[in-house]
Amino acid sequence: MEIGTLIQRIRKGKSLTQQQVANAMMITRPYLAKIENNHHQISSEKLTYILDYCNVNYDEFFFMKNDFKISDKNRAYTDVIEMYMNGDFDGIQKLKEDAHKKYVDTNDIYYRHLVILCECIELKFDTEKIPDAYRIELTEYLMGINEWSYYELVLFNNFLYLFPPKTTMLLSENLVERALKYRDLRSDYEAVSMMLFNLMNISIKIKNRQKTDVFIDVAKKLYNGQNRFFEQTMIKYYTGLRMILDKKEEGIGLSRQALEVFKLLDHHDLYTFYEGRLHQLLKEME
Known part of the structure; x- marks a missing residue:
């Protein structure tokens, strides 16, 4: 129109x-x-x-x-995730081929990143099989963007566990800057919240206390005082995990308080998943 x-x-x-x-x-x-x-x-x-x-x-x-439809680009990301969930690897292969052709025709970097995503999915995000050239290419792109837009947030989130932890912590600086500057932009909330919690998990795993504190502080600034019950519960959970690094028993108690909230609300999948992360951290510290 x-x-x-x-x-x-x-x-x-x-x-x-x-x-x-x-x-x-x-x-x-x-x-x-x-x-x-x-x-x-x-x-x-x-x-x-x-x-x-x-x-x-x-x-x-x-x-x-766009005639009351999401854009072709947004739909492509949705389609590839749905194909992966349904085990439609033939569909992913075709989408990858179409994306490659569009990249050659238009030089639109979006389609290049879509090709990489399709290949990573085909390789089941096995970091030993994914070419280092992809990590380098994505890192150079994200590092070369001075001010991230929503696209860079989504891109970073899609490949978050592909990067080495040190690279992830370095790239996270742009995320933190974007999250604080755009804190009133509600469309960012879902993408930013999940990335912050994933980054908390990574920084705790590598025992980078300083980065964990930064991520928790940003999350508190974004979600405290708001009706964001899930995010506030997750902040409590990860604050507990952070405390375990220095005050083990107090941290365990705080994290378990958050887990009990999931149990009381019948969120059994969340309870099982995050209880497993707590157990893994404690096992690593033995």
């Missing part, structure tokens, strides 16, 4: 006249009519203003622009 056509659709959907919107944007009605008829391009500034005036956010706008 063309932008002007969509603007007209949004305006009419909000029961607004061209004159009302034109007045709010401080432009003439004929000028707005040309935009809606796709005879005049709209600047990003004016587009932002009109969406704000009509109380429509950018995610909604681009979803509507």
Whole structure:
């Protein structure tokens, strides 16, 4: 759907006249009519203003622009995960071939990363089988981005356990900076929270107390005082694991308090998974 056509659709959907919107944007009605008829391009500034005036956010706008479907790129990531869960490796192979062709045709780095993801999935993320060249390529890309967008968050999360721990800790600095700067952007919450907890797990495993403290502090700044019950429970759990490194019995007690919450809420899978991580840490410290 063309932008002007969509603007007209949004305006009419909000029961607004061209004159009302034109007045709010401080432009003439004929000028707005040309935009809606796709005879005049709209600047990003004016587009932002009109969406704000009509109380429509950018995610909604681009979803509507794509005929109420998620973008092909977002769908590709969803598809490859579903294929993996269903054991459809023929589908993954075809998706990889299509992504490679699109990368050759467009030089869009997204498709190159999709190819690598497909191959890593085919190799079941076996770090001994995955070529070192992939780790180097992904590391150089992530290190070369001065300010991460949501795409880099997702990319880092997809390959989190592919990198050596020291590289992961180094790359996490961009994640921390992004998490704090964009703390009010709700769309980041799910991706950031899971990465923070995975990073806590890695930093505790390699006994990097300083990094663990940083990740816990960032999580507290993001989720304390909010109705984010799962995240707050996870913060308590990982705070306990961190304490085990220095105050074993106190840490065990705090982590088990968090585990009891999962048990009381009948989250048996979560209880079993995180109880296993606690048991593994204690075994490593024997």
